Amino acid sequence: MVRLVPVLNVLSVVIVIFALAMLLPLLVSIIYGDAARNAYEVAVLVTFASGVVLWIATRAGRAELQPRDGFLLVALVWTVLPAFATVPLLIHASDLSFTDAYFETVAALTTTGSTVLSGLDRLPPSINFWRCELQWLGGMGIIVLAVAILPLLGVGGSQIMRAETPGPMKHTKLTPRITETAKGLWLVYAIMTLACALVFKTVGMTWFDAIVHSFSTLSLGGFSSHDASFGFFNSPAVEAAAVFFMAAAGINFGTHFLAFRKLSFVPYRNDPEAGAYVAVLAVSVLGIAYFLLANHVYPSFWTALRYSAFNVVSIATTTGFATTDFNQWPVFAPVWMLFLCCFATCSGSTGSGIKMIRAELMVRQALRELMSIIHPRAYLPVKLSGQRVENNIIFAVLAFMLIWGGSVIAMTMLLAASGLDIITAFSAVIACICNTGPGLNQVGPAGNYAALNDFQTWVCTVAMLIGRLELFTLFVVATPAFWRK
Amino acid sequence: MKIVILGAGQVGSTVAESLASEANDITVVDIDGVRLRNLQDRLDLRTVLGSAAHPSVLLEAGIEDCDLMIAVTQSDETNLVACKLAQQLFNVPTRIVRLRATDYLSNERVLGPDGFGVDLAICPEQVLTDYIAKLIEFPEALQVLEFAHGRASLVAVRAFQGGPLVGHPLRDLKKHIPSVDTRIAAIFRGDSPILPEGDTVVQAGDEVFCLAATEDIRQVMHELRRMDKPVSRVMIAGGGNIGLRLARAVERDYAVKIVEYDKRRCEILSTRLDRALVLQGDVTDEGLLEAENVADMDLFVAVTNDDENNIMSCLLAKRMGARRVVALINRRSYVDLLQAGQIDIAISPAQATIGTLLAHVRRGHVTQVHSLRRGAAEALEAVVHGDRDSCRCVGRRIEEVDLPKGAAIAAIVRGEKVIMAHHDTVVQAEDHVIVFVTDKKLLPKVEKLFEVSVGFV
Numbered sequence: 001m002v003r004l005v006p007v008l009n010v011l012s013v014v015i016v017i018f019a020l021a022m023l024l025p026l027l028v029s030i031i032y033g034d035a036a037r038n039a040y041e042v043a044v045l046v047t048f049a050s051g052v053v054l055w056i057a058t059r060a061g062r063a064e065l066q067p068r069d070g071f072l073l074v075a076l077v078w079t080v081l082p083a084f085a086t087v088p089l090l091i092h093a094s095d096l097s098f099t100d101a102y103f104e105t106v107a108a109l110t111t112t113g114s115t116v117l118s119g120l121d122r123l124p125p126s127i128n129f130w131r132c133e134l135q136w137l138g139g140m141g142i143i144v145l146a147v148a149i150l151p152l153l154g155v156g157g158s159q160i161m162r163a164e165t166p167g168p169m170k171h172t173k174l175t176p177r178i179t180e181t182a183k184g185l186w187l188v189y190a191i192m193t194l195a196c197a198l199v200f201k202t203v204g205m206t207w208f209d210a211i212v213h214s215f216s217t218l219s220l221g222g223f224s225s226h227d228a229s230f231g232f233f234n235s236p237a238v239e240a241a242a243v244f245f246m247a248a249a250g251i252n253f254g255t256h257f258l259a260f261r262k263l264s265f266v267p268y269r270n271d272p273e274a275g276a277y278v279a280v281l282a283v284s285v286l287g288i289a290y291f292l293l294a295n296h297v298y299p300s301f302w303t304a305l306r307y308s309a310f311n312v313v314s315i316a317t318t319t320g321f322a323t324t325d326f327n328q329w330p331v332f333a334p335v336w337m338l339f340l341c342c343f344a345t346c347s348g349s350t351g352s353g354i355k356m357i358r359a360e361l362m363v364r365q366a367l368r369e370l371m372s373i374i375h376p377r378a379y380l381p382v383k384l385s386g387q388r389v390e391n392n393i394i395f396a397v398l399a400f401m402l403i404w405g406g407s408v409i410a411m412t413m414l415l416a417a418s419g420l421d422i423i424t425a426f427s428a429v430i431a432c433i434c435n436t437g438p439g440l441n442q443v444g445p446a447g448n449y450a451a452l453n454d455f456q457t458w459v460c461t462v463a464m465l466i467g468r469l470e471l472f473t474l475f476v477v478a479t480p481a482f483w484r485k
Numbered sequence: 486m487k488i489v490i491l492g493a494g495q496v497g498s499t500v501a502e503s504l505a506s507e508a509n510d511i512t513v514v515d516i517d518g519v520r521l522r523n524l525q526d527r528l529d530l531r532t533v534l535g536s537a538a539h540p541s542v543l544l545e546a547g548i549e550d551c552d553l554m555i556a557v558t559q560s561d562e563t564n565l566v567a568c569k570l571a572q573q574l575f576n577v578p579t580r581i582v583r584l585r586a587t588d589y590l591s592n593e594r595v596l597g598p599d600g601f602g603v604d605l606a607i608c609p610e611q612v613l614t615d616y617i618a619k620l621i622e623f624p625e626a627l628q629v630l631e632f633a634h635g636r637a638s639l640v641a642v643r644a645f646q647g648g649p650l651v652g653h654p655l656r657d658l659k660k661h662i663p664s665v666d667t668r669i670a671a672i673f674r675g676d677s678p679i680l681p682e683g684d685t686v687v688q689a690g691d692e693v694f695c696l697a698a699t700e701d702i703r704q705v706m707h708e709l710r711r712m713d714k715p716v717s718r719v720m721i722a723g724g725g726n727i728g729l730r731l732a733r734a735v736e737r738d739y740a741v742k743i744v745e746y747d748k749r750r751c752e753i754l755s756t757r758l759d760r761a762l763v764l765q766g767d768v769t770d771e772g773l774l775e776a777e778n779v780a781d782m783d784l785f786v787a788v789t790n791d792d793e794n795n796i797m798s799c800l801l802a803k804r805m806g807a808r809r810v811v812a813l814i815n816r817r818s819y820v821d822l823l824q825a826g827q828i829d830i831a832i833s834p835a836q837a838t839i840g841t842l843l844a845h846v847r848r849g850h851v852t853q854v855h856s857l858r859r860g861a862a863e864a865l866e867a868v869v870h871g872d873r874d875s876c877r878c879v880g881r882r883i884e885e886v887d888l889p890k891g892a893a894i895a896a897i898v899r900g901e902k903v904i905m906a907h908h909d910t911v912v913q914a915e916d917h918v919i920v921f922v923t924d925k926k927l928l929p930k931v932e933k934l935f936e937v938s939v940g941f942v
Contacts, residue, residue, distance in 0.1 A: 377765050
């Protein structure tokens with residue numbers, strides 16, 4: 001049985017920390033003297049007060065969390081925090097509906113990066129900073145952060161972290177203590193973000209742009225402070241830097257952590273996904289560059305390569321930046337890019353989707369079935385990096401794929417029934433469930449999600465959440481058996 | 486020589502047997518009383534019951550004044566502990582240890598004097614694996630032995646009708662392949678050895694031992710039989726230690742199928758092997774062999790730990806069309822029963838593996854000993870020291886060296902060079918001399934030749 005009170009108690013602490021996270025945009029607002037200062041002051045107070053009240057109300061029932069409670073905690077954190085995050089947006093832009101504001105903050109926290117706002121360049125800097133900071137927090141995971149800085153989750157912390165961390169196999173700990181693992185992951189994440197910001201500054205961004213874009217890049221989010229996204233800078237150097245850091249953020253941060261600690265490239269070679277991931281990206285970038293050249297979209301190969309590299313890597317890693325309206329490209333290219341975003345990123349990265357490791361396991365499982373028809377008596381284990389993968393993991397992956405496919409179809413049907421054309425509906429669901437951002441047609445890189453009605457917006461919001469939490473965490477909370485006493 | 490053998494398993498008893506016949510004082514330690522009694526009934530040696538890793542047991546076995554300790558129990562850990570005790574407490578001069586896990590070999594400090602103090606680590610499974618892997622590489626050979634770090638090789642080949650040399654005297658060999666320097670070390674016709682002379686005529690069915698530089702071996706074999714097409718498909722029956730090692734050694738170069746009965750073992754096999762196909766089933770299951778196309782196999786190797794299974798599966802595979810079948814057979818009576826029958830090669834694991842051990846027991850500076858023909862004959866490699874006065878072969882022409890009849894110097898390895906022995910070749914100090922002995926009884930005499938007489942330091 002799940003105990004609600006202890007979960008709410010932990011939630012209250014997370015809300016208080018979240019209030020502290022709002023101090024940063026307040027600071028930005030004070031520095032730039034923008035119009036949103038008042039909105040942050042209110043938001044910090046409201047959030048902080050709610051957290052404290054909830055804590056006082058539940059403090060009597062404090063208890064160590066059980067692994068099962070973790071699912072509820074994660075589900076609550078990821079649905080409640082975006083609601084608090086909407087406060088500054090709602091106060092600042094009074095014409096914004098709660099539905100749209102909630103969509104915006106969920107898109108930020110889940111690192112989807114699809115927006116209902118337009119005229120980003122005219123927004124107060126603090127609002128843009130807040131959107132990008134949310135992405136950065138959501139990228140590595142809020143619970144991971146909570147485990148890193150607070151001992152409050154105790155031994156159960158590792159199970160709870162697993163409910164938030166993407167990937168089918170989460171049992172390998174990088175360090176003996178879970179807090180150290182969480183700290184290590186966040187440290188690597190922070191260092192890479194800092195490096196990214198410095199590089200962006202060096203290649204020509206302002207400090208403000210460099211910081212907010214490094215947040216979006218490392219979290220594979222996709223928000224920008226400009227309507228034209230990276231097209232605004234129109235600089236090959238900036239794009240190259242972004243491509244590099246996006247590609248890096250699509251690799252397992254556990255692998256980055258090992259590589260940092262040992263100062264060697266060996267962990268990347270031992271990583272079962274990194275090789276396939278880099279190969280898929282490289283082949284796709286070159287292939288689409290040739291494709292664009294052959295279809296006379298761009299006059300020279302180098303121009304084609306430039307646009308292909310940035311947009312393909314951006315979509316495949318589920319980031320969602322754009323330097324051009326790739327919806328105008330011959331249809332194969334954007335469809336292939338959407339296909340890539342479904343599985344290209346590695347588990348334990350800040351990207352979403354099915355994950356490369358599941359794709360690899362599926363391919364191997366399929367080959368195993370074929371082989372076992374030819375050799376009925378053969379023992380054919382599915383192996384990754386020379387290690388045998390247990391059948392229960394394969395079953396879990398199969399179930400994941402089934403639910404994933406089912407969810408995509410169901411939500412596409414809902415959107416189509418509500419009046420969207422099928423390409424928009426399907427691409428919007430894919431772009432949301434993979435936390436990518438731009439889809440095709442109406443929700444393509446040139447348009448945005450503002451045109452959707454409230455029902456459609458909520459469907460997309462749900463898609464983003466179940467995509468970020470990899471289905472099971474949310475679905476298990478929704479089953480009656482979970483609540484049965 | 487006083488020798489303590491720890492472990493009376495297959496390797497332990499074979500070593501005991503072969504050393505007991507050479508006038509050594511042998512004590513065998515084991516935790517299984519039945520095994521010890523069997524051994525004591527057959528051989529003239531002492532046995533001690535107890536764990537080989539306990540100092541008191543070792544003391545009882547007289548380890549304090551023994552010259553050589555051979556630790557060949559089932560457990561690597563017991564062997565290592567016994568070795569460390571022998572080194573630190575009892576000052577045993579030479580310590581030989583059987584190690585299965587290759588992990589221990591990864592860092593030399595583990596086995597060095599500050600570690601476990603192992604003088605020689607042997608792995609019988611590895612020796613057998615190398616043996617069989619050689620047979621896969623040279624499918625025409627009955628046995629391939631390497632000397633002087635692989636520079637020279639001795640191959641046993643059965644002569645077949647159609648080989649250019651068959652039916653001709655040996656001296657024609659020089660005319661057939663003038664560029665290759667080779668030497669026929671011995672010929673076995675039926676069971677009796679023939680010491681080859683220039684006018685000896687090779688007959689079909691003879692088992693011919695020839696020695697040549699390793700790169701010339703194929704050409705020499707070609708003289709004695711038509712060459713088979715190279716091996717590409719191998720089926721291994723039995724996925725024990727040897728089966729697994731063999732599959733790992735050859736799976737990159739050949740298409741390997743490995744059959745194992747135990748399901749849990751199959752899981753381990755399929756995890757450890759990258760390309761080989763692991764099949765679960767009985768090695769004597771006709772249906773399985775049929776379904777997995779045993780008829781197309783170039784080589785079928787039976788390496789289960791059960792002699793009868795090995796023999797039956799090999800006979801079955803041969804009848805179903807496998808080109809060549811190799812069986813691992815422990816019991817000597819079975820080997821004698823089957824040789825030259827339907828099974829192409831019968832390997833006796835014990836005989837194949839004790840060579841390295843024997844080298845350490847032998848007097849003189851013997852570096853390599855290979856048992857041939859199931860222990861009846863031996864090829865040994867010795868380093869000669871001293872000068873014309875202190876040693877009975879240095880500075881002499883080969884015809885002057887006083888070898889007993891039935892033994893012959895086949896070749897000399899001098900530095901990097903392999904020199905085939907002729908009657909007028911002069912032996913120098915520090916040469917590696919490869920001697921072929923057709924009868925084991927001659928060994929003590931041969932060894933004496935390579936000893937340096939007292940007084941030489």
